[in-house]
Amino acid sequence: MLVDFHSHTRFSDGLLSPKELVQRAVDRRVDVLAITDHDTTAGIAPARAAIAELALPLTLIDGIEISSGWQNHEIHVVGLRLDITDPALQAFIQGQSEKREARAIEMGRRLEKNRLAGCYEGAKALAGEAQVTRAHFARYMVEQGIVDSFQQVFKKYLTRGNPGYVPHNWPDMTEAIGIIKQAGGVAVLAHPTHYKLSNKWLKRLLHDFKAAGGDALEVAMSQQSPQDxxxxxxxxxxxxxxxxxxxxxxxxxxxxxxxxxxYLPKDAEPIWQDWPELTAVAP
Structure with a gap:
């Protein structure tokens, strides 16, 4: 059974629509997929509709990826198997949306101050119905020929110490875990090796994540060494x-x-091992 519990649609910073995403999952022989858009669950309903319409052999897990803070680092927490209709969760999502919009407007203002006018408007147009993210700014700036690549956008403009950088105002990691648990979900630390932490600090993050009620971490990612x-x-x-x-x-x-x-190492215990909705999925 091939599971992929971290994916994005156009409702955050992915390029595929929910329908295109679930079709791609089937083409890639994925059996179980979680849609985990940044701070929104808006892509899940259209994905379920597409699965039904196309009669796709795919099990969909409701998910989200919440932006949060820990020790002055931006930490992402994936929520899986949550009730996306939970009122507290949706109120939290609305708050995150407002934070994202305010941050995007300020990014645009700072870039314009550095003679790069129109970046917010361009990013907003690319985002469409989604929330504006730094990825939309990067896509716009590459398309306009301001820089040659996403990497250059972040290196020159959108990271700490550069003209378009705006510090995040995300809730504490403990709050992110709490809202996922309140909505009946499980909390997973996303891409733990992406935070540029030393091994000592990464182990401290894992300890704090567990102490705050976290359930799992992403052990297997598409790009990593076997030793990692x-x-x-x-x-x-x-x-x-x-x-x-x-x-x-x-x-x-x-x-x-x-x-x-x-794939998971042999000594890892899968978070989905006892999920009843997966018992009928082919091994």
């Missing part, structure tokens, strides 16, 4: 966190695709 995968499984086991896996899919590329290179 083994380390994450061992460190998660040491603090009592189960293992999840996800491609963090945004778009098809030479280095990224749904289900790519996703």
């Amino acid at each position: 995968r083994i380390n994450l499984a061992q460190w998660g086991n040491a603090v009592g966190l189960k293992a999840s896996q996800g491609s963090d899919f945004h778009l098809v590329s030479s280095w990224s695709d749904l289900g790519r290179n996703l």
